Amino acid sequence: MVGLSAFAVGAEETEEAIAANPLAKADIDGAARTDALSIPTPGELLAALNKLGKLDWSSKFRAPIATSFPSRAQMALNLGGLIADGYIAVEAEDTQQVKNLGKDILALGKNLGVSKEILDRGKSLTEFADNKQWDVLKEELEATQNEVKEAMERNKDPDLVNLVTLGGWIRGTEVLSGWVGEHYTEAGAKLLRQPGIVNFLSSRVEALPEKTRNENCVKKTQAKLQEIQTAVSFPRETPPSQDSIKQLHQLSADLMKDLARKDPK
Amino acid sequence: MKRSLIPLLSALLVFLPAFAAEKSDDEVNARKVALDLAGAFSNDGFKLRDGHWVGSIARGKGAVIQVNLFAGNEYWFSLGATNKAKKVQVTIFDEAGKPITYEPYQEGASAAAGFAPDASGPYLIKVDELEGEPSAFCLLYSYK
Numbered sequence: 322m323v324g325l326s327a328f329a330v331g332a333e334e335t336e337e338a339i340a341a342n343p344l345a346k347a348d349i350d351g352a353a354r355t356d357a358l359s360i361p362t363p364g365e366l367l368a369a370l371n372k373l374g375k376l377d378w379s380s381k382f383r384a385p386i387a388t389s390f391p392s393r394a395q396m397a398l399n400l401g402g403l404i405a406d407g408y409i410a411v412e413a414e415d416t417q418q419v420k421n422l423g424k425d426i427l428a429l430g431k432n433l434g435v436s437k438e439i440l441d442r443g444k445s446l447t448e449f450a451d452n453k454q455w456d457v458l459k460e461e462l463e464a465t466q467n468e469v470k471e472a473m474e475r476n477k478d479p480d481l482v483n484l485v486t487l488g489g490w491i492r493g494t495e496v497l498s499g500w501v502g503e504h505y506t507e508a509g510a511k512l513l514r515q516p517g518i519v520n521f522l523s524s525r526v527e528a529l530p531e532k533t534r535n536e537n538c539v540k541k542t543q544a545k546l547q548e549i550q551t552a553v554s555f556p557r558e559t560p561p562s563q564d565s566i567k568q569l570h571q572l573s574a575d576l577m578k579d580l581a582r583k584d585p586k
Numbered sequence: 587m588k589r590s591l592i593p594l595l596s597a598l599l600v601f602l603p604a605f606a607a608e609k610s611d612d613e614v615n616a617r618k619v620a621l622d623l624a625g626a627f628s629n630d631g632f633k634l635r636d637g638h639w640v641g642s643i644a645r646g647k648g649a650v651i652q653v654n655l656f657a658g659n660e661y662w663f664s665l666g667a668t669n670k671a672k673k674v675q676v677t678i679f680d681e682a683g684k685p686i687t688y689e690p691y692q693e694g695a696s697a698a699a700g701f702a703p704d705a706s707g708p709y710l711i712k713v714d715e716l717e718g719e720p721s722a723f724c725l726l727y728s729y730k
Contacts, residue, residue, distance in 0.1 A: 338690040338699075344650065344683030344710060352650040352710055357637035358725070359652050364633065365729050369656035369706075463636045508658065517654045517681065517708030557705040 354521050356470070356486055363408040363493055364459055366512070370497060371412075373509050378413035381496045382406070385421070386581040388428035395538040397473075397481040398580050400429045401488025404466050409496060411458045419450040419458065430469060434476055438468040480533055483525040487542065488580070490522060491573050494549065498570035502563060510560035513569065519550040538580055545576045612668050612722035613640045616695075619666025620724040623696045627662045632728035643667065643674070643713055644720035650712045651725065652681075660702040663727045665713050667695040672718035676725070681708040695721070 353359075370376065383406065390396045403426050410418035423446050430439040442465040449458045466489075470482045494513075501509040526534070526543050533539055552569040555561050561569075617638060624634050641649050655661060665676045676699040678686040686709070689700040695718075703709065713723055 336689070337687050338677075339687045340677040340679065340685035340712070343685060344679045344712065346683070348648075348650045348712070349681075349683045349710065352652045353639065353641075354652050355637075355639060358635075358639045358727070359654060361654050361656065362635055362637075365635070365656055365659060368633075368729060369658040372658045460633075460636075467636050511657055512706050514706040515654060517652055521652075521654075557707060 354517075356482060357467075359521055360486055360490070360518060362463055363405055363489065364463060366493055366497065367408060367412055367459075369512055370500070370509075373506065373512075374504070376412070376500060378409055379415060379418075381409050381499065382413070382415075382418060383577075385425060387583060388425050389432055390538075390583060392536050392538065393433060393478070393481060394484055394533050394536045395580065396429055396433050397484035398488035398491075398538060398542065400426065400433065400469070401485040401490070402492040402577060402580070403429060404462065404469075404485070405489040405492035405496070407462050408459070411455055411462065414453065414455055416450045416453065420447055423447060423450075426465075433473075433481065434478075435469050435472040438472045439465060442468065480529050483522070483529070484539075487522050487526065490518060491542075491549075491580075492577055494553075495570060495573035495577055498566050498573060502567040502570045505563040505566070507560045510563075510566060513553050513561065513566065514555055514557065516550065516554040519546060519553055522546065523550065537584075541579060542576065545572060548572055610722065612670075613724060615668050616640065616666045616722045617724040617726075619668075619696050620664045620726050621666070623666060623691075623698055624662070624664040624726055624728050627664070627698075627728045630730075632660070632662055632730045634728045635726065638724050638726040640722065640724045642720060643671070643715045643723050645715050645717070647720075648712050648714035649723070650710050652708050652710055653727070654708050655703045655706065657703050657706045659729050660700065661727055661729050662698055662700040663711050663725060665697045665723060665725050667715065667718075667721040667723045669695055670719040671695045671715050671721035671723070673716040674718075674721075674723070675714045675716055677712045677714070679710040679712065681710065683710065 407422045410422055423443055427439050427443055430436045446461050473481045523546050549572055639651050643649055663676050665674055667674050674697045676697045678688045678699050678701055680686055691698040713725055
């Protein structure tokens with residue numbers, strides 16, 4: 322991994338270690354799961370994906386979507402998807418696409434009452450895009466996403482936080498499965514093993530207030546999550562086939578398209 | 587200023603005030619310790635994930651969190667506690683609770699565990715206090 326010589330003299334260090342005992346069942350069942358640490362950031366996924374080879378990220382752009390929807394839940398789901406699009410634009414190093422998405426994210430954020438947080442970051446996002454500071458832009462996007470979620474918590478809209486995360490994850494899954502489906506390798510396929518994430522997101526959707534849970538877009542998403550869960554819950558050493566990954570891509574792509582409709586089917 | 591320090595300092599400047607408004611002094615101090623430790627990894631190209639987990643630990647009363655990691659990436663989990671804790675530890679387990687071999691670091695109220703998962707999916711990170719009084723803790727992680 323990395324040398325630890327940078328640490329202070331006197332630190333205890335050994336080559337390797339391992340816990341003496343397995344975790345107790347109570348520890349496993351009672352393990353904390355938080356949006357802030359249990360759900361990987363898009364940056365982590367992209368770091369792993371970029372190790373598989375050079376991707377044509379611009380081929381993963383999608384057509385602009387609406388920035389106003391009938392319900393706040395649908396707006397939150399699409400905001401998550403747009404932020405994921407922002408990461409794709411940064412990976413593609415496409416200044417104009419970053420700016421376009423920034424405007425759409427701001428418009429959708431305004432409708433959700435979190436435009437101040439996005440505006441505060443928006444100027445720097447534009448400047449970094451103009452200056453082609455892509456690494457800094459990734460950090461800014463991550464910070465923007467977290468500030469939007471913190472603002473939602475402050476505005477007593479914590480349910481929307483989960484939907485933003487969910488929307489971003491579905492869009493990320495669409496892109497990842499699309500790429501792996503086209504350029505199949507076992508290593509790439511194994512990146513799609515994400516049962517813990519779907520479990521976490523699904524439990525958060527189930528915990529939403531009944532009114533939100535009964536919204537068409539949320540019901541549709543929860544139903545599709547069950548299918549997606551099956552597709553990403555394969556054994557550690559048995560990657561899914563190329564056909565299975567293409568099916569997963571179709572599932573997630575159809576769901577994203579449906580969520581972007583003014584009136585989801 | 588080294589470029590690699592910028593993300594850490596940015597994170598400190600942007601998020602510490604908001605954090606301080608919501609968290610106890612002990613949790614703020616624990617987070618400073620964890621951020622200091624994680625800063626060493628950023629010098630080696632690790633990106634600090636913008637997120638953290640805080641809580642309380644005491645001898646014999648550790649805490650566990652589930653994280654979801656990607657094969658191909660390398661990770662360092664950095665733990666900070668207050669000076670009430672004299673020795674702390676981070677350990678890593680797979681989703682079934684089986685211990686995973688990791689690269690350890692430990693010094694007083696800070697500890698870290700590094701590893702590169704060979705399979706994507708859920709892992710469990712346990713934080714323990716081995717010596718000292720009950721303390722607040724903060725866990726965060728870096729990846730590359």
